Amino acid sequence: MVKVSYYPGCTLKNKAKELDKYAVRCAEILGVEMEEIENWQCCGGVFCDSSDEVATKLSAVRALACAARRKTPLVTVCTACHNVIKRTLHALRYDAVFSERVRNYLGDEAKGAENAEVYHYLELLRDVVGFETLKGKVVNELKGKRVAAYYGCLFLRPGSVMQTDDAEDPRIMESFIKSLGAEPVIYPMRNECCGAYTFFEEKEAALKKGAAVLKSAENFGADLIAAACPLCRYNLESSSKSLPGGAEKKLPVVYFTELLAEALGVKEARYGM
Amino acid sequence: MECKGEALCAEVIRISASDVGKCMRCGKCSASCPSYDEMEYHPHEFAYMVSSGDADALLESDSAYKCVSCLTCSERCPCGVAPSRLVEAFRIIKARERSNAAFAPERSVFDDGEIPGQALVSAFRKFSK
Ligand code: SF4
Ligand code: SF4
Numbered sequence: 411m412v413k414v415s416y417y418p419g420c421t422l423k424n425k426a427k428e429l430d431k432y433a434v435r436c437a438e439i440l441g442v443e444m445e446e447i448e449n450w451q452c453c454g455g456v457f458c459d460s461s462d463e464v465a466t467k468l469s470a471v472r473a474l475a476c477a478a479r480r481k482t483p484l485v486t487v488c489t490a491c492h493n494v495i496k497r498t499l500h501a502l503r504y505d506a507v508f509s510e511r512v513r514n515y516l517g518d519e520a521k522g523a524e525n526a527e528v529y530h531y532l533e534l535l536r537d538v539v540g541f542e543t544l545k546g547k548v549v550n551e552l553k554g555k556r557v558a559a560y561y562g563c564l565f566l567r568p569g570s571v572m573q574t575d576d577a578e579d580p581r582i583m584e585s586f587i588k589s590l591g592a593e594p595v596i597y598p599m600r601n602e603c604c605g606a607y608t609f610f611e612e613k614e615a616a617l618k619k620g621a622a623v624l625k626s627a628e629n630f631g632a633d634l635i636a637a638a639c640p641l642c643r644y645n646l647e648s649s650s651k652s653l654p655g656g657a658e659k660k661l662p663v664v665y666f667t668e669l670l671a672e673a674l675g676v677k678e679a680r681y682g683m
Numbered sequence: 684m685e686c687k688g689e690a691l692c693a694e695v696i697r698i699s700a701s702d703v704g705k706c707m708r709c710g711k712c713s714a715s716c717p718s719y720d721e722m723e724y725h726p727h728e729f730a731y732m733v734s735s736g737d738a739d740a741l742l743e744s745d746s747a748y749k750c751v752s753c754l755t756c757s758e759r760c761p762c763g764v765a766p767s768r769l770v771e772a773f774r775i776i777k778a779r780e781r782s783n784a785a786f787a788p789e790r791s792v793f794d795d796g797e798i799p800g801q802a803l804v805s806a807f808r809k810f811s812k
Contacts, residue, residue, distance in 0.1 A: 455805035567754035603753035607805035640799040
């Protein structure tokens with residue numbers, strides 16, 4: 411069993427339980443024990459993109475330091491948390507002024523944070539478990555399903571910091587989909603924005619952005635969309651509801667962990683056979 | 684006290700750590716921006732207005748709040764200017780100078796019981812002005 415530190419984040423313990431519980435359960439089957447870190451705090455949802463902002467990044471520093479103390483890699487499932495934590499790690503490593511100010515704030519609490527190793531769950535599957543191993547554990551192949559991976563923004567950008575994959579032509583989610591026995595659909599809008607947090611202030615504009623993603627996936631023949639971020643999923647589903655056409659015409663939007671759980675036999679088949 | 688003119692541009696450059704002088708006005712950032720239609724000033728205009736030393740209009744405009752922080756402009760800028768960081772700097776300057784007008788969650792009239800918590804936390808960060 412490989413042990414990792416797990417940072418769930420606010421939404422996975424609340425509105426996106428399917429991301430949390432299936433990720434943890436499936437990891438066990440794949441030989442990874444996800445140990446939740448103690449007293450984690452919300453990452454803030456978005457990385458404050460400024461050279462002089464420190465306080466908003468401290469919860470990420472605490473999570474990194476906790477994983478470093480445990481000497482296990484830090485794993486996230488929500489791509490928004492992943493973005494904040496990975497970018498904070500980058501700033502700690504390469505921005506001397508920032509890391510000094512962090513030490514001034516947190517003292518020993520920040521110790522070792524810059525040495526932490528961070529993986530998104532999909533990176534864990536690719537780099538630690540291996541997609542071939544995953545394929546070998548699949549009991550319900552999602553055969554014949556055309557699945558459109560939705561990357562959105564935060565999993566990939568900034569490409570130079572996130573280094574998830576090629577930020578303009580990623581393959582990690584498609585490789586994941588293939589290892590479950592489904593057929594990935596490559597479509598132009600897979601790494602364009604769903605509208606993000608603007609739903610509160612700019613509802614119509616947000617719906618328009620989500621609709622463009624749905625339309626693109628549909629035009630390329632998708633049966634369903636797989637997302638890794640609760641807000642992406644919410645926006646795409648809200649856009650889908652707002653579009654004309656009966657419920658039967660709607661493209662389902664699911665978490666990638668739901669597909670994984672079905673393929674591994676942890677969850678009742680719904681999108682598979 | 685609000686800063687203006689050259690001082691404002693210097694503050695934007697300091698916060699964003701963006702090398703605006705490198706902008707060659709190719710427009711690739713704005714061509715990639717999903718919020719282009721909603722904005723009065725577009726990412727390439729953020730870059731050249733800041734580099735020209737007169738960006739007061741950007742502080743008054745709502746354009747920064749139409750940005751969804753997708754980072755596409757910065758990913759695709761061939762010169763490493765990072766327009767998204769310029770836009771963020773305007774949001775930050777407003778939040779710091781006028782923080783008594785923070786984003787009020789009751790402004791959201793459509794809490795459908797489904798919207799994820801992360802949207803609300805993000806909106807607090809991005810819409811305080
Ligand atoms: S893409 Fe970069 S170089 Fe081109 S206009 Fe935008 S900021 Fe300037
Ligand atoms: S980060 Fe903002 S300005 Fe840049 S492309 Fe996205 S929405 Fe447009």
